[in-house]
Amino acid sequence: MSLSAYIPIVGLFALAAAFGLFSVAIAPFVGPRRFNRAKLDAYECGIEPTPQPIGGGRFPVKFYLTAMLFIIFDIEIIFLYPWAVSFDMLGLFGFVEMVLFIVAVFVAYTYVWRRGGLDWD
Amino acid sequence: MNPTLADFGKDVWWIVLIKIVAVFVFLVVMTLFTIWYERRVVARMQVRPGPNRHGPFGLLQSLADGLKLAFKEDIMPLKADRVVFFLAPVISTVCAFTAFAIMPFGPFVSIFGQRTPLQLTDIPVAVLLVLATSGLGIYGIVLSGWASGSTYPLLGGLRSSAQMISYEVAMGLSIVAVFMSAGTMSTSEIVTKQADSNWYAILLLPSFVIYAISAVGETNRAPFDLPEAESELVGGFHTEYSSLKFALFFLAEYINMVTVSGLAVTLFLGGWRMPFLPDWLNQGWWGALWFTIKVLILLFMFVWLRGTLPRLRYDQFMKFGWKVLIPANLVWILVLAGVKTVNAHAPQQRWYWIGGAFALVLLAAIFWPSKKDSPKPTLEQEVAARPAGSFPVPPLDLQVPVSPRAQRITAEREVV
Numbered sequence: 001m002s003l004s005a006y007i008p009i010v011g012l013f014a015l016a017a018a019f020g021l022f023s024v025a026i027a028p029f030v031g032p033r034r035f036n037r038a039k040l041d042a043y044e045c046g047i048e049p050t051p052q053p054i055g056g057g058r059f060p061v062k063f064y065l066t067a068m069l070f071i072i073f074d075i076e077i078i079f080l081y082p083w084a085v086s087f088d089m090l091g092l093f094g095f096v097e098m099v100l101f102i103v104a105v106f107v108a109y110t111y112v113w114r115r116g117g118l119d120w121d
Numbered sequence: 122m123n124p125t126l127a128d129f130g131k132d133v134w135w136i137v138l139i140k141i142v143a144v145f146v147f148l149v150v151m152t153l154f155t156i157w158y159e160r161r162v163v164a165r166m167q168v169r170p171g172p173n174r175h176g177p178f179g180l181l182q183s184l185a186d187g188l189k190l191a192f193k194e195d196i197m198p199l200k201a202d203r204v205v206f207f208l209a210p211v212i213s214t215v216c217a218f219t220a221f222a223i224m225p226f227g228p229f230v231s232i233f234g235q236r237t238p239l240q241l242t243d244i245p246v247a248v249l250l251v252l253a254t255s256g257l258g259i260y261g262i263v264l265s266g267w268a269s270g271s272t273y274p275l276l277g278g279l280r281s282s283a284q285m286i287s288y289e290v291a292m293g294l295s296i297v298a299v300f301m302s303a304g305t306m307s308t309s310e311i312v313t314k315q316a317d318s319n320w321y322a323i324l325l326l327p328s329f330v331i332y333a334i335s336a337v338g339e340t341n342r343a344p345f346d347l348p349e350a351e352s353e354l355v356g357g358f359h360t361e362y363s364s365l366k367f368a369l370f371f372l373a374e375y376i377n378m379v380t381v382s383g384l385a386v387t388l389f390l391g392g393w394r395m396p397f398l399p400d401w402l403n404q405g406w407w408g409a410l411w412f413t414i415k416v417l418i419l420l421f422m423f424v425w426l427r428g429t430l431p432r433l434r435y436d437q438f439m440k441f442g443w444k445v446l447i448p449a450n451l452v453w454i455l456v457l458a459g460v461k462t463v464n465a466h467a468p469q470q471r472w473y474w475i476g477g478a479f480a481l482v483l484l485a486a487i488f489w490p491s492k493k494d495s496p497k498p499t500l501e502q503e504v505a506a507r508p509a510g511s512f513p514v515p516p517l518d519l520q521v522p523v524s525p526r527a528q529r530i531t532a533e534r535e536v537v
Contacts, residue, residue, distance in 0.1 A: 005130030008242040009222040009250065011141045016218030019145075020211035020369060027195040027365035040199040042271030043360050063279050066439075070286040073447065077293040080454070081249070084300035087461065095462040102451055109448070118443040120436035 065117060076105050123313040124228060124238035126245060126305075132237050139232065140241045144221055151416075152375040156183040158417070159424045166428035187368060195364040200270030209268055210362065210369035213261030217376035220254040223247035224383045225309045227393045227408020239393075239408055240309060247308045248300075251384055252293055255339065258373065259285050262348075262358050265370070269361040277357030280435065281341060281348035287442040288338030288345075294450035295331040298457055299388045312392030320396075322389035327453045329389045331446055333422075336381040338442065340374065343427035347435050382419035383412070390415055 083090070083098055090097075112118060132140070157172065157180055164171025172179035197206060227239035244250065259282045266278015299321055300306060303314040315321055322329040338345040348357040359370045386392060393408030403411075433441075456478075463474045498506070 002130060005126075005242050005244050007130070008132075008137050008141060009219060009244075011137060012144060012222045012241065013215060013219045015141055015145055016215045017211065019218075020214040023365045023369055024207055024211060027191070030191055031194045031364050032192075033194060039194075039196050042198050042200055042269070043355065044272060059275070059279055063283050066283045066287060069443070070290060073290040074286075074293065077290065077297070080294070080297050081300060081306070084297045085304060085306055087301045087458070088304055088465075092462060092466055095458050098458060099455065102455055106448075106451065113444070118440065120439045 062120060069112065069117065072108070073105075076101075123316070124225075124240065124243070124309045125313075126243060126307050126310065128229075128238055129240075129243045129309075133235060136232060136235050136237055137241075140237075144224075144241050145218065148218060148221055148376050148379060149372075151379045152372055153183040153187065154180075155375050155378065155420055156186070156371075158420065159427070162421065162424045163428050166425075190368040191365050193364045195366070196361075198270060198361050201361065202268040202270065205264050205268035206361075207366075209261050209265035210366045210373070211261075212264065213258055213373035214369045214376075216254045216258035216261065217373040217380065220251045220258075220380045221376070221383065223250055223308050224380075224412075225312050225387060225392055225408075226412050227406065228404060230405045238309065239406070243307050243309045246306050248296060248306045248311075248384070248388070251380065252289070252296075255377065255380070256286075256289060258377065261370075261373070265362065266358040269358075271361050273355045274358050274360045277348045277354045277360065280354070281358055284341065284345065284347060284438070284442075285339055287439060288335040288446075291331060291335040291442055291446035291450060292339055294447065294454070295328045295335060296388065297450075297454055298325045298328040301454075301457060301461065308387050308392075311388060312394065315391045316394055320389060320391045325389070325457070327449070329385075331450055331453075332385060332389065335442070335446060336385060337423065337426060338438070340377045340381055340423075342378065342423055344430035344432050345438060346427075346432060347438060350432060378420060378423055379416060382416045382423075385419055386412060386415040 079101070080098075083094060087094060160182070161171040161179070172182035175181040175185050197203065222241045223243055225238075225240040225243070229236055230239045231237075262285070263278045263282040266274040266276075266281070269275065299311065302318075302321060302325060303311045305311060305314070311321075318324065341348050348354065350357070354360075359367055362370060393412040394403050395407075395411040395414075459474075459478070463471055467474070
């Protein structure tokens, strides 16, 4: 099994990238251009746009928390995949190890739940 | 003969080129078709005709819409970050296309005398590629929201990314059971394994259910289309986008729908094989037909959901993902691993183990501490319970003074 099986993926990636870049590049030239100051404002339901500080301003800390939890659980999944693929080969040892691992994750999960990390409000 | 991992990466260069273009065209055509299909089906569910003017049955409607979008004005808000605003739709589209590289359409076919599997390519970590590209696709959404320099897109992009990463965890966990049963991550071999045993949707029903739910959440589709909740966020992350850039986001969304459906077909619904058919109908080019039919049925499910269910509230939605899908998934993986281990090592005592586990669950259910809701304290009690020196609680009948801005505006009106 050589790396040659990966080449078609790169090919599809390149074709999609060429298509996407071409589309966004020609869009300004194909469409009409009728200048109007109001068009260039940020959209906001017909009222004056709220002033936005540079860099996006502030937003709820919950989003950061969700991202952190995502990293924890994603790493857990990444650990589960090789175990799952070789499950039949690992036998009883693999089963016991994975029970211990999932129990450990459950402890952390329960802690996060009790501390309100999974509540949105 | 079924394709295995060793059969890939051996094609002649022009076969590879043909396959790449074929996958690309398949996805674009599927997108155009799905948009029309969705509008027609939703229209039928709402007892109205739907698009029926352009071409037979209105089939060319989405093509006409796409062309029209190309000739619309391309607007970039003044506050937008120019480079990122430009690149975000490209990132979304590229990730959506790349994920489809490993979908198996069928067994060996012959193209201009070359014998080759009807699949662009297959790698030992094929399913991981889909998860990775869908994870990278979130960048396109969150960057577009950020780069617009506007409030609604920012909120929509953040919501969208939080939603997608939450449901990606559930999706990733639901696939673990498939890997355990198949013993491989290569899509073509998973399809072969299902031909030997049974569809994994039947053998691993809980996984399939969780996968289906999280796939809807992952693709931002109704009833989980919170990033595009019009009443709250206007258009969500693509509010500021117009013309072909908007079309690219639209394309990416529909390709993602096709991709999760295709992955569901491959992992759970037997891939390109159709059951109860004579052997000659499960060979060669027929596979592509069965695959497409199955994908279309799943796409119909997406539309059906959209036509039936109202949108969820965001906190309910996140709660469902984190507090129901993920623990249910982990418990199901443990149960499956336990059953498989007992089957492999102690098949005679199987029933003792199952009975023991059942008794354990029953005991836990009986002795689980019941949650007693303490009566909600009244306002006076709550105020009395606060530490001394707290911020005073405003009375319920508080008269709020008119803001200086409102006063000024009223004064200006009176002058005029």
